[in-house]
Amino acid sequence: MLPHTAETAESTRTRGKGRPRNSETAGPSLVEILNLIRSERATTRQALERESELGRAVVADRLQLLSDLGLVDESELGLATGGRAPRLVRFSARRGLVLVATLDQTAIGVGVSDLSGNLLTEHHEAADLTAPAAELASRLAALFHWCLERQTPTTAPWGISLSVPGTVPSVGDSAFMTATPPVLPAWEGFPLVETLTRQFDVPIWMRSSVETMTMGELHAGAGQGLRSMLFIKVGRRIGAGIVCDGQLYRGAQGAAGLIGALPVISDGLTGTLDAMAGSDMIQREGRVAADSGRSPVLADLVRRGGDITSIEVSQAAQIGDPAAVAILTRSGHLIGQVVATLANALNPDMIVLSGTLVQTNDILLAGIREAVYGASHPLVTRDLRIIRSQMGSSAGLVGAARVASEAIFAPAFLKDWIIQGKPTLHPDFAAFRADEDGAAVPQPEPAPPSVQGRSGS
């Protein structure tokens, strides 16, 4: 956690003597009740009492406070089962917004989600991530403002969640990013996180694109409800997202799933999977096939002045160009061999393949399937489904939104902001902002009147 100033530490510390303040002791039960409502494990007062094992008066009291904070809504009636229709308790997911962005090598995606991680708006456009980081930050901020302007009613953002094309190291005990990690060479020395925090005055979270896409696929795509899933993104780099017991597995340093760095052998040559099967290899081999005349489709494209990227090779393979089919098949087999190793280790319910190359042709998918089925234990492949993602880059945005909503409502973080009503008033964030601005730590806003006189639990 961030170091507190003496003043902040005092303001949040539980008193050592006498009865604790009621607003202090209400915290744990508020967190529990809000998360029961948010996860829809309890949608009525009766269910809340049952699930939380708290008394009726305490549940009623906490609901009143959550309602005063605008975090829950009880205006809707449920279905009657004999007597009076119960009043439904709903999480007010539109109380705040989350700004989300995916930064890819060649594109930016931006969006706005509600606090449950549901995407409300999204926009994607081409971008060059090798351009100066200040330009990127400026474009990102302009698009975020544009997204916010379009929301009615106007709602303040509660956080920003970024999906980036590189590994994001774990940030230790801190609940949000306080510095820009070294993700891309072009960002070296540019304080992206600090700049966006200053401009929008909200905490920021960041994950690799493979991690956010895995989260998106798990919560809104083909992986919904699964406990075990592998997500493989194929592009210039090849990475894996690992879901175990329904949770994204990040590893000790946040570097789980870097399968692109594994050595593979192809045609007697040894190299990393990225180098031997990624889109750079496909583009290079495609150009060689065009120049040598082995690929009539690609040679014709060059004759007409077209450029050959991995996408053109992929499209040529899709329409049956033999040389392009051979390139994609070889790439698919190499990726499949590595994925098979992971599949044998983790025994997933499903393997989801993603990335433009996978989406524009069936050959790569077929190659991967063939290699996985050929190199796996029969029990591993008995009910295994290997499919192509349907979410495109939306998976990254949806996943980034989930990262933020899980972080905002993580009990350890939530307990310190819930009485204040929003995470931007969390003492650690206030201290971070004050540190950034070189100003005094602002006092937390007074709790709403209904906090006064609450009974503890």
Place this chain on the structure above:
Amino acid sequence: MTIFGLGPHGERAAPPERVSLLPEDCAAAKAAGKRVAVVLHTLNGDWTKLQISGMLGIFGDCGVVVTEVVDCGFSADRQVAELDRLIAAKPDAIVALPVANEQVVAAFRRVALAGIRLVLLENVPTGLLPGTHYTSLVSSDNFGLGRMAAAGLSPHLAQGAAVGILGFAADFFATNGREVAFINWMQANRSDVRTHVLRFGAVDAAADLAQRMIADYPEISGFFVVWDTPATAVSIRLEAAGRSIVMATVDLGEDVAISLAASKPFVSVAAQQPFQQGEVAARTTVLALLGRPVPAWIALPGIPVARDNVADSFQIIWRKPAPREVLRLLGMAP
């Protein structure tokens, strides 16, 4: 052909040629005897008429019967009601232009759940996925259209000029792309130009907004309105207010074509190809009904139109001669 935009989920565009029908496809479709409903935002306007015309020809060639063409009158509630009615009627496919985002997304999900193939035009409500909820989106390169309009307007703007931008308040993939691209082009290529943005919720509110804008920012010397019908209303209001302001828009309607030929107030139009788009939407639907794989996003490039190519562009886009008044203003007819 360069497509500048990305799809609603960040997809790269597939060219219209990717959805071509072979004689055996048409024969298979005829044998299958499929029924399709078309649900549009409005049935008024040349763009819609050309879309429908393009679709009907292809569907006719393939023996696919269009059972109805629904006018939603730009109303989300009406579109939801019409979709629910169509679910009961069970056509094999629906070609639809979603008029809104959040308000209609659940109804489109219900269509998908009912097993009816969906081909969308111009807009995808957030949360709908290709392959799961809909088959394909067929649209213009709206990001490219916004860039095109900005590039066409730029030479008519003095150094340090101010431009008013009238976007569409509904969260709509097509108009969002045009607005973002227009502003982005100006920021990247004319950093001296200041932009002011307002968004209209109803077409007939655009002129009022324009009037408010020039009252608030009297220095505005150019306008971009995200499509031609509200743009024409804005031009009439500005003229009535005695303001001479150059304008750019999307779609080459008859009024806009005449104005382009007269060199005022419209000086730049980024035109869609609605007839071709209708054909592509129909071809995509037929292939989807036959179970053939189709791309998630098929995009058609725009056509930049100025005074010097307005007559021939009109023919390409509308499949009929340019209006007499256009030809007269160009000195091509008495």
